[in-house]
Amino acid sequence: MNLRFNTSLAEGYKSASQIARVLTEDWLAHNMYCPICGKVTIRHAEPNAPVKDYVCDSCKSQYELKSKRTESDSFLSTVADGVYKTMIDRITSLDNPSFFFMHYDRYEVNNLVIVPKCFFTPNVIEKRKALSDDARRAGWEGCNILMREIPATAKIPIILNRQVVPIENVVSQYNKIYNLQTRSVESRGWLMDTLHLVERLEGTFTLNQMYAFCEELKMKHPNNNHIQDKIRQQLQFLRDKGIIEFKERGVYKKYRHERYTKLYCHFCLLDREGFENQTLKRRKRI
16 A cells, blocks of 8 residues: 555645645545455545545445544544535435545655444534625535544544554454444444443443443433433443453453554544644644
8 A cells, every 4th residue: 555645636736725635535546445345446436426435336335535634643623524414414314424534744644544434423513603694605504523422443543653554454343343333323322422431441341330421321312211221232232243241240341452452542542631632733734
C-alpha cells in the first residue's frame, strides 16, 4: 500500500479544500481494499450519490471518506459532514454507509480507521446551524459526526502512525465488530451505550459496576422501565458475539486483541476530556 498521494492531480486547483478532496479520494480509490470482503474492488460511487463516496463491486458495501490534515493521531470531537436530513434518513432506514476517517500530512496518509455502519445512530449526528438568508445556499442545514459518541471498539485501524495493518487483521476485526449489527436504530443505540460503559471499566468488571450506570442509561432511554434487565441482555449479546467473556456469576472480562492493542488504544480510546483539551499544531494547509 503506497501511502503517498498523487500530487500531480492537484494541478489546476487553487482551493486548498478542493486539492485535499481530490488527493484523498484518489488515494482511497487506488489503494484501499474492501474491509468486509478483503477484495481490491472499491470504486468511486456515482457523482453526487447521497451519503456515499465509494462502492465495493464485489460485496456491494458502501463507504464514505472523511479526511483531516493534521499531525495528531486523535480525531477531533466532531467531523463535518453533508446534509443533515439526508444523513438521518439514511441512518433511520438502516441504509447508511460505513465511514473511513483519515489523517494525512505532507501529502501522505498517517492514520486511517473504518467505522462500520451499524455504529451510526441519530445521536451520533449533530445538526449544524442553518446558513443565513444572505448565504449562497440560504437555509442549508449540514451536520457533524460526533466522534466522541462512537465507541472505541468500533474504530477499526487500517493504518496507524504510517504502519499498515495487515489486510487479514482488518477484515477479521471488521467482521467481528460488524457482527454486532442489529435490526433497529433503537437496538443500535443500546449497543453503543453499553459498549461505551464497558470501555469505561477495567478489563475485568462486575454486573454491579454496570448497574451503577442505571441512572445515566435512564436519562438516555426514559421510556425503558427495566434498565437492569436491559443491561444483562446487552452483556449477554456482547458475550455471544465475542466482545466480552463470562468469568463467573456477575463477573465479566473484556477480550484483548493481542496484536496492535497498544497502538489501537492510543489511537482510538479518546475520552471526552481529551477531545476538549487536545491542542493541535497548526500547519500550512495544502
